[in-house]
Amino acid sequence: MKRSYIGMALGALVAVGAALSLPSCGHSQKLVSLTITPTTFTFLGPGFIPPPANPTEQYTAIATYIHPPATKDVTSQATWTIDDGVATVSSPGLFTATLPPEGSPPGTAGPCGVGDISASVPEGTGGSGNVVVAFATITVDNPASELCPGGGKLATLAVGVVGNGSVVSLPAAISCSQAGGTCISTYDVGASVLLTASSATVVWGDCPGASGNTCVVSIPAGGAAVSATFN
Numbered sequence: 127m128k129r130s131y132i133g134m135a136l137g138a139l140v141a142v143g144a145a146l147s148l149p150s151c152g153h154s155q156k157l158v159s160l161t162i163t164p165t166t167f168t169f170l171g172p173g174f175i176p177p178p179a180n181p182t183e184q185y186t187a188i189a190t191y192i193h194p195p196a197t198k199d200v201t202s203q204a205t206w207t208i209d210d211g212v213a214t215v216s217s218p219g220l221f222t223a224t225l226p227p228e229g230s231p232p233g234t235a236g237p238c239g240v241g242d243i244s245a246s247v248p249e250g251t252g253g254s255g256n257v258v259v260a261f262a263t264i265t266v267d268n269p270a271s272e273l274c275p276g277g278g279k280l281a282t283l284a285v286g287v288v289g290n291g292s293v294v295s296l297p298a299a300i301s302c303s304q305a306g307g308t309c310i311s312t313y314d315v316g317a318s319v320l321l322t323a324s325s326a327t328v329v330w331g332d333c334p335g336a337s338g339n340t341c342v343v344s345i346p347a348g349g350a351a352v353s354a355t356f357n
Contacts, residue, residue, distance in 0.1 A: 157249050159190045160200075160260040168265040169213070169223035181223040182216070185262060187245040204245040212239040212266040219245070223266045238274035240265045272347065282349040283319055284310045289356030291328060296320040302354075313345045321352065329355045 167183045187204040190197050201219040208214075213221040224237050241264050249256040265275055272278035285293050285302050292303035295311070297319065302309030313319060321333070321341040328339055331353035335342035343350050 154193050155191050155196070155250055156193050157189050157247055157258050158192055160204075160245060160247055160258045161188050161190075162186070162243065162245050162260045162262040163188065164262065166263045166265070167221075168267055169225060170267055181225050183221050183264070185219040185221065185243060185245070187219060187247065187260065189247055189258075191250075200247050201245075204247050207244050207246075208241045208264065209244075210239055210241045212237050212241045213264055221264060223264075225266070225268075238266055238268055238271065240275060278347045279315055280312050281315050281345050281347055282310055282312050283343060283345060284308050284349070284351040285321060286331075286351070286353040287356075288353065291354065291356030292324045293321050293354045296322070315345055315347050317345045319343045319345060321354070323354050323356070325356055327357045329357070331355065 163186050164183075167185075169181050169183070185201070185206070186199060187201045188197060189200045204218065206215045206219055206221075208221065211224075213223045216222045221243065243262045243264055244259055245262075246257045246259045249258055267276050268274045283295075283300070285295075285300055286308045287293060287302050287305055289305055291305075292301070293309075294301050297313075297317075299311035299313070300309045300321070303324075319342070321343065323330075323339040323341075326339045330336035330341045332350070333341040333343060333352045335344075341352060341354075343352060
């Protein structure tokens, strides 16, 4: 009987030892999926009014694990890359576009294009070198340039006011009343824009379609600039 008790005790010790020797679930945590947000983003250059104040975008990498289940923000641990020169990584997940400077002539392309962003994180199982990769898309676009993804579909119209008067547009986008100032807006290339001055004594500059206090502008691919001088 005593030997039976001793055998049972030894069996229990062996079972406990086997359980302790099993790998801890925390040590075998496995990365099963990775996502990047936002999935797409577009930097718009000087062909878009108003131009971007700060041409950067922060991407976030979210990892999903099992053993045990968990969801983590791994933005700072991920390795970030982009497949061409449309943007650079300035810190983990933060991409900066190299846009032409504000005030560049319409049609200045800059580094236009579309690039694939990737974030990679080690799988995390037993020191394996496997990684999990997620992708997103970034676009750098100057809609006024045919060299950019927008294909020159947008262009700017600038209206300068000299003297005591104002100019409004139809479609409504421009309302310019500051003497000596310039108002700028963006339209589809080929659009017809009607400018109306507050006084019939206005003298239009660079507007072949001027008549009295109105001026009709057909927006060219390179953009247009019109002046309104009030006597």
